[in-house]
Amino acid sequence: MAKKKDSDKASQNSDSNKQEKNETNDDDEPNFSDPEGYVDSITDEELLGDILKQKPKETDGVESVVVVDGVPQVGPERLEKLSSVISKIFRKVGPIVNEYYPKNENGLTKGYIFLEYSNPNDALEAVKLVNNHKLDKHHTFLVNLFTDFNKLELPLLHSSSSSFVLTRVSLTPFQTHWFTEISGSRVSTIQENGNSRYEAIPDEWEAPEPQPYKEQGNLHYHLLEPDAFDQYCLIIAKDSTVQIWLNSSPEPIKLEDRVRWSEAYVNWSPLGSYIATYHKKGLALWGGPTFQQIMRFTHIGVQFIDFSPLEKYLVTYSPQVDDPQGDQKKLIIWDVRTGLEKRDFSPGGLNIWPIFRWSHDDKYFARISTDMLSVYETPSFGLLDKKSIKITGIRDFSWSPTDNVLAYWVAEDKDVPARVTLLEIPSYTLKSPPPMWKNIPLDPPNIHRGTPLNKTKSSTALKLVLEIA
Known part of the structure; x- marks a missing residue:
């Protein structure tokens, strides 16, 4: 019996030693390091996409701020009256939480102001309703959302629950503005700390480089027709072919024949300089002897157009716009030569x-x-x-x-x-x-x-x- 007990003890001691060794091995930290030369092909967006979407943006907290340019430059004695007039205009849109009139070293306002509404929707409405508002013969308001300046280059932004700092805003190509701090009801100007990413912008305005001239052809070539024959247009419904004919005698002459040139119908401008074609995303103007494309206007669902008598401006109307949020513009006036939108209206x-x-x-x-x-x-x-x-x-x-x-x-x-x-x-x-x-x-x-x-x-x-x- 004694020998048997000794063997049992030896077996138990052996098992105990193995268990201690295993426990010792378990206490060692595992090595998760990548092998030498390993390249990770998974991006942070793929790995943490849902978390990165919640990352604060530089524009958080300033969606309710509008920048108004074209404001008269006045001294301290007229500032109260000016503020009263401007507040009366902009408060029609919604309540204004803060307003800031930057001044120069002589105490004169600089010609631009910052207004903060209580919510972003009011700020957006102010841009739609008050932009291009004519205050008097010499001053016309240009109103933009502060968040729109990220199209130029968004300034550094420091945000907190009670205040935000706007770091050197570029309002126009001609002027660069200093830091502006808005904290609660307190508005003040602070100095630049040298860390702005606008350091490369020169302090003095430099004239832009002239763009190369784009030949549009002779838009009035039809007036040189020796027999003063008119032109007319036909649309063939079978394959949406658009044809332009010269009403010559004894037989008309075909000048142009293009398949699916327009997705609806076509319109001539009042002086005959342009022919307009309709498309899903907007409108295109064509002209010259070869009917080359002169300009495009993006207006989804456009169905009606109208030129001004001298063809300087074009009105486009999209009556049936599927836009539940109401952001799509229905009635727009454009500059024909530049293609720029001048103003939109409510029908x-x-x-x-x-x-x-x-x-x-x-x-x-x-x-x-x-x-x-x-x-x-x-x-x-x-x-x-x-x-x-x-x-x-x-x-x-x-x-x-x-x-x-x-x-x-x-x-x-x-x-x-x-x-x-x-x-x-x-x-x-x-x-x-x-x-x-x-x-x-x-x-x-x-x-x-x-x-x-x-x-x-x-x-x-x-x-x-x-x-x-």
Whole structure:
């Protein structure tokens, strides 16, 4: 029995030694190092994509800030009045939390300001409604979201729960602005610390390099046609082929034949310089002897267009836009030569096309809504005198083909006769009708606009209900 017990003890001692060795090996830290020469092909975005999406952005906290350029430069004695006028304009959009008027060493405002709204939606609405607002003859507001400046090069941004620091903002190509700190209700200017990534920008403005001239061809070549033959366009529905013909004699001559040149129809400009083709993403203008592409305008779903008489501007309208968020613009005015958007409008008003009607020299355009006439001026595209004219019962209007005179008519209302009025623009003064109008016999064949003649109850005589103002 004793020998058996000794063997058991030896076996137990052996098992115990093995267990201790295993425990010792388990305590050693495992080596997860990559072997020498190993290259990791997995990016942080693939490995931690969901976490990186939550990483704070440089623009967090400034979505409600707008930058307003074109502000008058005034001294301390006029600053309170200026602030009151500007606040009245911008508070129509929403409540303003903070406002900051940078000043130079002489105490004069620098011509640009910072406004902070209570939420980003108000800031976005301010850009839409107040941009290009004409304050007076010499000052027109240019309003941008502060977050839009990341298109130039977003400045360094330090953000916290109670304050944020804007590090040297570039508002225009001509000026660079210093750090601005907005903390609660306190607004102050701090010095540059030398760590801005704008160190490479020169302090003095340098003229941009001229771009090479892009030949557009002779857009008026058709006027040199020796026999003054017109051109016309045909669209073949079978394969959407667009053909342009010269209406020559004895047989027309085909000038151009392109398959699927337009996805809808085509329009000629009023002077014949351009032909417009419609596409899903917008509009294209073509011209010259070979009908080369001159300009493109991105406006998804565009269905209607209208040129100004001198072809300086183009109006595009997309009435059926599938845009639940309401960000898609429906009515836009463009500069034809540069392709730049000048201003967008809400269609509103009466359902007539064209929505805008232009003066003969492209200086003014106007629209009507219910009991309202609105006249705008170019190139600011702001409301003339910053107000619309209330005209109860206005039905239609038209511009003079040679002068900046606008004629509108008001329908008959009970015993008040219909009225035609001439209005001089931009003075808004009533213009006397030409002397020849007074000699026009007032009988039905001479009445082109207005309501029919009415019969009175007391007699069978006809009573005229048209008055020329």
